[in-house]
Amino acid sequence: MPPPPRPLTIHILRHGTRQDFLTPNWTSPTNLPKDPPIAPIGHHQAQEVSAHLLGQSPHSRSPPPITHIFSSPFTRCIQTVAPYARARDLRVKIEDGLGEWFNEANSILPAAADTLPSNHTEAKPCPRAPTVAELEALFPGLVDLGYEMRMRGTRWESKAEVHERLRVVLGRIIGFVEGEEDQKGGGEGGETHILLVTHAAAQIALVRALVGDERRKVTCGVATLSRFRRRIQQTTAAGVGGGKTSTSTSTSTNTNTNANANANANEDSGIDPSEWVMEADGDARHLSGGLQYNWAFAE
Template identity: 30%
Template structure:
């Protein structure tokens, strides 16, 4: 059986629906999912229900953990928090390093989180677009080729999804992959070559409008 790396972007986030949330939030760079985003995660989970996924890795931001958790519930799998898949720590979007929930706080909310897993890669504020693509690409490549030869799911953000895909298939991902909200990228390993099969599929999202990427805020 060929190894498959699935790469998903988180679902819709609360501050995309209610921009004023950002003004009073305690952790303003770590919004939760919106109500329709929660529905999107359920549709994503249903889409992946029949796939032979063995491990789930996610960025530690709340919206990605919520997205990964929906899939983990359906597949009955633990969740591994991997900072290498984190949001682009862009100083143009963030005036300071983003504050997120601690591992223990996340584990209290999401019992499927595996507290024994140690992240392989760090995300350091601030960073350029090239740097986030490199670290997410290295993360995807390392997890898929060095540690976990089974089929895996990576849950990240727009830029880290792109970077993860680039880490496996190369520069072609820059023009081929479209990381819309709750979209799916599918990369298949055949012998020693990685092939891009899904480039940001959203066919599993039904009954709602798909929000485009806002151009001026983090994604």
């Protein structure tokens, strides 16, 4: 029989308030048109996130022993997690698969009416993300230069495609982490915690993959945290000559009611929604400004 799944908790963090949310006048640290930095309030939120994860805020639980940080390559995500990563001396693994959603509805550039038929359209190039080298220059010593992305590049996507991307990359990240822990000989029974830093659409898609419902309403304000814990089934034999088993799972108020209906859609990424219990949905209690910029898909 294969070994039982490793105890794993996934923390999902949306970046802090973007500068372009507050003013049309901003400068990209990477000179990329779709890479705005976080605003001063976003830096304050980053400090609040760090304090919360370090167990230093009034609403903190015991600090989670996070061992892996994976982040979208966009500057605002690195800026949001940087205070915590530096406080823990953790390197950030840059993962394009956690990057921004570029809605395919914005990909069409109407051609000039005087040169082509009025119904002719052309696709604009998809904006690119910062490279690992660009981010290392901006955040010296913070980027994990040895990590190989599970996905690379950006592209225009439909809503269905961004959900699919996040399902797939989540499965690949979990596989990577479990492989790393196995190589290190992580003790059985020891729980692994990982932090994923991303954007609104991606955070929603990650949550939906883990609950198995692509239409679930998700709380997703800036610098909010969602958290999932893997259910661990323990099987014990009873009696002589055997044959009796009992199963124990963690408890939660979340019932994942749509898990069975969506299980097949998650098989390709190795995500079984019945394995996961939601413990926090867009938690903003650590933020002095509360829930802000709570984004949602148009559905």
